[in-house]
Amino acid sequence: MERLNFFEEIRWNKIKSWFLFLVFFILVGFLGAVAGLVWGSIYFGLGLALVFGLIYSLIAYYSGGNMILSMSGARPVTKKEYPFLYHTVEGIAIAAGIPAPKCYVIDDTALNAFATGRDPQNAAITVTTGLLAKLDRQELEGVVAHEMSHIKNFDIRLMMLAAVLVGVVTLISDFLLRSFLCEEKATIQTIEEEAEE
Amino acid sequence: MSIGLIILIAVIAVILLFMLFIYNSVIRLNNQVKNAWAQIDVQLKRRADLIPNLVETVKGYAKHEKGVFTEVTKARTAYMNATTVGQKAKAANMMTDTLKSLFAVSENYPQLKANENFMQLQEELTGTENKISYSRQFYNDIVMTFNNKIQVFPNNVFAKMFGFGEKQSFEVAETDKKPVKVKFE
Numbered sequence: 001m002e003r004l005n006f007f008e009e010i011r012w013n014k015i016k017s018w019f020l021f022l023v024f025f026i027l028v029g030f031l032g033a034v035a036g037l038v039w040g041s042i043y044f045g046l047g048l049a050l051v052f053g054l055i056y057s058l059i060a061y062y063s064g065g066n067m068i069l070s071m072s073g074a075r076p077v078t079k080k081e082y083p084f085l086y087h088t089v090e091g092i093a094i095a096a097g098i099p100a101p102k103c104y105v106i107d108d109t110a111l112n113a114f115a116t117g118r119d120p121q122n123a124a125i126t127v128t129t130g131l132l133a134k135l136d137r138q139e140l141e142g143v144v145a146h147e148m149s150h151i152k153n154f155d156i157r158l159m160m161l162a163a164v165l166v167g168v169v170t171l172i173s174d175f176l177l178r179s180f181l182c183e184e185k186a187t188i189q190t191i192e193e194e195a196e197e
Numbered sequence: 198m199s200i201g202l203i204i205l206i207a208v209i210a211v212i213l214l215f216m217l218f219i220y221n222s223v224i225r226l227n228n229q230v231k232n233a234w235a236q237i238d239v240q241l242k243r244r245a246d247l248i249p250n251l252v253e254t255v256k257g258y259a260k261h262e263k264g265v266f267t268e269v270t271k272a273r274t275a276y277m278n279a280t281t282v283g284q285k286a287k288a289a290n291m292m293t294d295t296l297k298s299l300f301a302v303s304e305n306y307p308q309l310k311a312n313e314n315f316m317q318l319q320e321e322l323t324g325t326e327n328k329i330s331y332s333r334q335f336y337n338d339i340v341m342t343f344n345n346k347i348q349v350f351p352n353n354v355f356a357k358m359f360g361f362g363e364k365q366s367f368e369v370a371e372t373d374k375k376p377v378k379v380k381f382e
Contacts, residue, residue: 083317083320083324086324087324088327091327094328094335095334137323
């Protein structure tokens, strides 16, 4: 496997991310416009969708990694606590040519590991205590190398963008659905009021 | 101006731009190669720094194994005093061999093996040895990228002009590939 191809893959991943971002905005805008049409003002729907989309993407881009870490119950660890883990991560980061990601640990007997971070400069690798207990050095190196390749390949940025897209579409759809219920309630109320008169 | 002249100027401009881009990326790669080489030294130095502590810990339990201690300390001093690349490489190899002997000898002393300090140092040394391998691996990868860059067409035409030559990757000496003989004195 030629190293050059790996660089090209990274370039393609970044280009795909931007492309996805564009599609995201077009799709969200379209959905917003449709919702706006139902509500009576296309611009309102469009504006709402785009504003939400922008805020959501910015939050996900800058704090997405930290949010995932705190939601999963990961705690940052020092080199003194887990020298084994740190040496493995630092070593593989040297081989990969990226700065060493921060290490986090989850207290769980299940064997699991994941990587977060929008780029190699702001990355973190999390492993469970179960994994650290069960695997030997070579096996841990394999897991860490896998996670490190996700970081270096910018897979995480792409994934978070996709998650945000799903989130905003769900949000707008929810708004639309609830607005129908409100309309129904309002219509029923009006009918009851008219019936009382 | 005639069409021919315009085309000629355009072609020259394109060639000059090409040369600029190629030169800049080759310069960057050249610096990356130098950096990668220096990083190997960082790890080797780290290993050399761990040795005095290790020797003291082992001495506490295995006072009679004087042979291994002197060998390891000699190798370390040789590394600290080495100036040329060749000397450094030789000293580093000596360190690797003597450390292997030291750890083999420590197998005879179960109390030493259970010692907290010794276990920590062993972990540190293993981690550092791995980092040495990884930094050599990275160095070889970046050398390959560099060599590719200066050897593909049309870069190779300009690379010679700018004075960039093929770089040598880090190769394991033939003696290193043979299994190490461990002597118990």
